[in-house]
Amino acid sequence: MEKPSASVIGAGLAGCEAAHTLSRMGIRVRLYEMKPQKHTPAHKSNDLCELVCSNSLRSDKLDNAVGLLKEELRRLGSLVMECADATRVPAGGALAVDREGFSKMVTERIKSDPNIELISKEITSVPDTPVIIATGPLTDGELMKSIEALLGDSLHFFDAAAPIVTLDSLDMNKVKRASRYDRGSDYLNCPMTMLEYYSFVRALTSAETAPLHGFEDKSVFEGCMPVEVMARRGDQTLAFGPMKPVGLTDLTASDGKKPYAVVQLRQDNAEGTLYNIVGFQTNLKFPEQRRVFGMIPGLESAEFMRYGVMHRNSYLKSPKHLTSEYELRERSGVFFAGQITGVEGYIESAASGFYAGLCLARKLKGLPSIDFSRKTAIGALAHYVSEYNGGSFQPMNINFGIMQSLENAPRDKLKRYSLISERALNEIDELTFEDRIWK
Numbered sequence: 001m002e003k004p005s006a007s008v009i010g011a012g013l014a015g016c017e018a019a020h021t022l023s024r025m026g027i028r029v030r031l032y033e034m035k036p037q038k039h040t041p042a043h044k045s046n047d048l049c050e051l052v053c054s055n056s057l058r059s060d061k062l063d064n065a066v067g068l069l070k071e072e073l074r075r076l077g078s079l080v081m082e083c084a085d086a087t088r089v090p091a092g093g094a095l096a097v098d099r100e101g102f103s104k105m106v107t108e109r110i111k112s113d114p115n116i117e118l119i120s121k122e123i124t125s126v127p128d129t130p131v132i133i134a135t136g137p138l139t140d141g142e143l144m145k146s147i148e149a150l151l152g153d154s155l156h157f158f159d160a161a162a163p164i165v166t167l168d169s170l171d172m173n174k175v176k177r178a179s180r181y182d183r184g185s186d187y188l189n190c191p192m193t194m195l196e197y198y199s200f201v202r203a204l205t206s207a208e209t210a211p212l213h214g215f216e217d218k219s220v221f222e223g224c225m226p227v228e229v230m231a232r233r234g235d236q237t238l239a240f241g242p243m244k245p246v247g248l249t250d251l252t253a254s255d256g257k258k259p260y261a262v263v264q265l266r267q268d269n270a271e272g273t274l275y276n277i278v279g280f281q282t283n284l285k286f287p288e289q290r291r292v293f294g295m296i297p298g299l300e301s302a303e304f305m306r307y308g309v310m311h312r313n314s315y316l317k318s319p320k321h322l323t324s325e326y327e328l329r330e331r332s333g334v335f336f337a338g339q340i341t342g343v344e345g346y347i348e349s350a351a352s353g354f355y356a357g358l359c360l361a362r363k364l365k366g367l368p369s370i371d372f373s374r375k376t377a378i379g380a381l382a383h384y385v386s387e388y389n390g391g392s393f394q395p396m397n398i399n400f401g402i403m404q405s406l407e408n409a410p411r412d413k414l415k416r417y418s419l420i421s422e423r424a425l426n427e428i429d430e431l432t433f434e435d436r437i438w439k
């Protein structure tokens with residue numbers, strides 16, 4: 001009998017992982033990659049699975065959610081993790097890789113896989129046959145128009161994000177709950193004295209920013225201006241903008257006086273464990289974000305679950321369009337994976353590629369679907385992108401805040417995270433026991 005077949009478009013982190021998973025399930029795969037004929041403005045190499053920026057895949061520890069996601073992927077037989085582990089370079093508690101060695105190894109594995117045919121071609125429309133679209137955050141041109149026409153929606157162009165911090169890392173002796181004009185107590189407020197405000201503005205305006213990658217049209221950032229750019233327009237700009245102290249009558253700053261400026265944090269997840277810093281979209285380097293935003297009263301030891309980032313980022317309104325298996329609600333057999341679904345980061349993209357590949361393969365073989373629950377990091381990402389029901393949907397790194405919380409969680413954060421990881425890995429071990437997910 002002919003093997004079932006499927007296409008994967010884009011051979012980045014998500015596409016390579018998806019193709020490998022489909023192949024492992026016995027599906028014949030046509031993997032389309034537009035390199036070397038055409039490169040996005042961020043891609044430079046001709047190899048597959050290119051890391052466009054940092055060579056770090058972030059923490060490799062189980063008390064960190066991305067460390068957990070890596071371990072889940074290892075146990076699931078991920079190609080990206082196998083090649084990352086084989087090409088790792090010293091980086092403390094993080095997993096960093098020899099960038100070229102990593103991409104070369106993935107490329108060789110894909111090219112030597114008898115089930116995968118690598119085709120060098122730009123795809124310009126959504127195919128009618130079973131497919132996983134994994135063309136990344138810089139998806140553009142005719143393919144983007146075709147996706148937009150299919151969804152009746154425009155892909156977001158998301159230029160800047162504000163950092164997200166955990167509630168339990170904030171100093172609640174300094175942070176006060178209140179909403180402006182007595183409209184409840186939804187916001188967390190960090191009041192500042194005049195001295196604190198000016199020191200903060202000085203640090204912000206002189207802090208180091210991350211390089212923009214040459215393709216961003218700086219003029220498009222006007223509507224979503226980074227906080228450091230706003231601050232450079234004048235000492236008072238922030239005090240009259242996102243840090244205005246108005247409507248917060250009961251607040252006092254550390255000198256006991258009315259605050260000169262106030263930083264507000266808004267709840268970011270249903271469980272109320274994550275907060276974003278309102279109006280603080282930024283392009284500062286990550287250590288600079290820790291240093292400068294750590295000057296905000298109450299944020300001295302803030303734990304950043306997502307740093308502010310700036311780059312072009314096309315992604316679907318996934319909660320409207322995708323199921324928790326990354327399949328389009330509008331058209332059966334069309335799956336998306338990677339950053340285009342609203343997961344953020346190398347490992348998150350690989351994880352969604354694995355899951356989409358597994359789900360499409362099981363569908364093609366008439367096997368029942370496998371549900372990774374929110375107890376696992378891989379499942380939490382899939383449920384986040386397909387079920388998020390807050391305000392505007394924005395890309396998200398894996399973090400413990402989007403995973404199912406523990407009953408009777410210990411107060412100690414490290415203990416809590418270790419228990420969440422243990423529970424997740426038990427679920428993965430059950431799913432992989434006697435190769436259950438592959439049959």
Ligand SMILES: Cc1cc2nc3c(=O)[nH]c(=O)nc-3n(C[C@H](O)[C@H](O)[C@H](O)COP(=O)(O)OP(=O)(O)OC[C@H]3O[C@@H](n4cnc5c(N)ncnc54)[C@H](O)[C@@H]3O)c2cc1C
Binds near residue numbers: 038143349
């Ligand atoms: C400037 C920049 C910096 C970043 N820095 C980091 C970082 O430091 N750390 C991090 O974790 N994440 C970073 N990211 C996010 C990063 O893009 C993702 O983590 C990851 O690369 C996404 O994987 P992906 O497989 O979804 O897409 P990609 O890795 O972008 O892969 C998409 C692939 O599809 C191909 N393709 C696109 N369109 C077509 C088409 N029509 N036909 C055929 N092939 C096509 C592309 O050539 C590419 O090979 C950055 C993103 C950008 C844009």
